[in-house]
Amino acid sequence: MINLQINGQCLQAAPGTTLLELARRHDIVIPTLCHLPGREARSVCRLCVVEVAGQERLFPACSTAVSAGMVVRTHSQKCIHTRQVLMEFIIAEHGGLHTLSPPLRALAAELGVSAARFALTPQHAADGNRYGSDYIRLQQDKCIHCDRCIAACRDHHIIHRAGRGANTQLTFGTHNTPLAETPCTSCGDCVAVCPTGALSEQG
């Protein structure tokens, strides 16, 4: 077993346990967005970053394994400031707070963030939305690239990220094909986990 400290509490964990798993086991709440239990960690939203003593940068709790003697703080000023800025990034990228999922809005409230102080100009061509299917609708400009749909998709070759920087997009299939032309079975797992409505059921 590995001995370490989280927020002053001395804890023990088996090697390979992530900081997030250990924290949750002891009712220490670390906010997450891209993390889906039981799925491979994506570590893209970075909201779960925690401070490790002796390290300048922060570490994502969802994919950082415990190590002996680690001293971790989950709610230091640095962590909270970072999460606040990241939350503003998410709101700006999505284009507002009110259409985000209730858990994400609750997290924003908890962090004291009610709006983004900047706006991002949408970069996607209008036809970037045409690649949905009869059952699933894609609205590219709402996407915050949290990767939850990618993690939830049972067939890992259906949902992808393409493009770079401001032009980062959600695409289907390995060559950006319409969703209907992929092996998608419209099971709706991706829609269920999407916190933005970028993927939704066709009305």
Next chain:
Amino acid sequence: MPRRSPPLPYSVRSFYAAGEEPDGKALIEVAGRGPSSFAAYAAGGGFRALQRLRADGNAAEVLRQIYASGLRGCGGSHLPLARKWQAAMPYAPRYLVINGLEGEPDTFKDYFLLRDYPHIVLEGIAISCRVLGVREAYLVINAAYHECHMALEAVLQQHGAWFDDLAIHLLSGPEQDLYVVGEETALLNYIEGRRGEPRLKPPFPHQSGLWGQPTVVNNVETLSWIPILLTDAARFAGRHPKLVTLLGDVAAPGIYEVTLGQPLCEILQQAQPEDISFVEIGGISGGLVPAARLDVAYADDALAPLGVQVGAGTLRVFGHGCDPVAEMARALEFFQAESCGRCTPCRVGTRELARFARALQDGAVSAEDIHWAHRVAATMQHSSTCGLGRAAPLPLLSYLKHFAEPQDD
């Protein structure tokens, strides 16, 4: 400084003119200097180190000499090579990946080595493979360096006997000069045919790298120093040599061999700058430093208080009349286009900083905006997945530190 024997690099002073492409790799114009011949290299003492290692098989002695030389990673990490290898060896590395992408704009040191000294590069690779116990190496070369690729291919075909027991694969980098593929784990993804975006670390490449196998990733320059340190120990006696790309408003742009810790002014003088207004230190992911602050040693610890680093060793000189704010904004535009888009702090942060830089250029920022820019920069530095996101705010931070805020002294 240049030496006669063995005929190793660095006698060339100035040989190219770099165009000024705003985004992506600058075009290279070569003054028609072909690669040195295999015969000349071998006659001048080349391949001695490899020959010795093949004869006695004493890899431990080579590793000891690398350790004693203090050779550090020249791609920008500056981690001691021997320590990196020692960490990898318990995992029995399967592949050696050599990063010749040189994605840092205005950097040509690897180009110089690959074009003019392909034999040193290949000897370095062969020695490294033998020390690491690796049979298969992948050398990924910037797609713009097509002629280097051909030259290396020719050497491998004609003189394959030197590399008989090794499979050295030459790969061309991405056509679109994807900066982020220079990151080691993104490079592994690229070789595997995946999207060129960084992987999460850990696992580190030496634990699980190319196709899930233990892999060592090194820069071209790092490995090229190995045959040199093994045959010319004096070159490393009490010093760490480094190739720098010196260009901009100078009379003699080129690749220079310098010593880490050497006075920066002395290094810059070699390229005969006409007049210096400011210098971009460490390439586009480095920062801008005004002429008045250049009285420092060229080493990471001395440069740190200025908010810059040695990085891949690129120094760009700007004469009077150049506008630091424009250069800074150009760097941030570059990063916003080159972010792979994977993690939130880098994807959104680079866009927001680029917007701030444009506002700064227009003179339309308040003290509150500057405070916010610092917060965005700190968030990127603290929470980005890879080095791109962590380095992207540096041009802005160095600009604010040296050009926009009241000076301490």
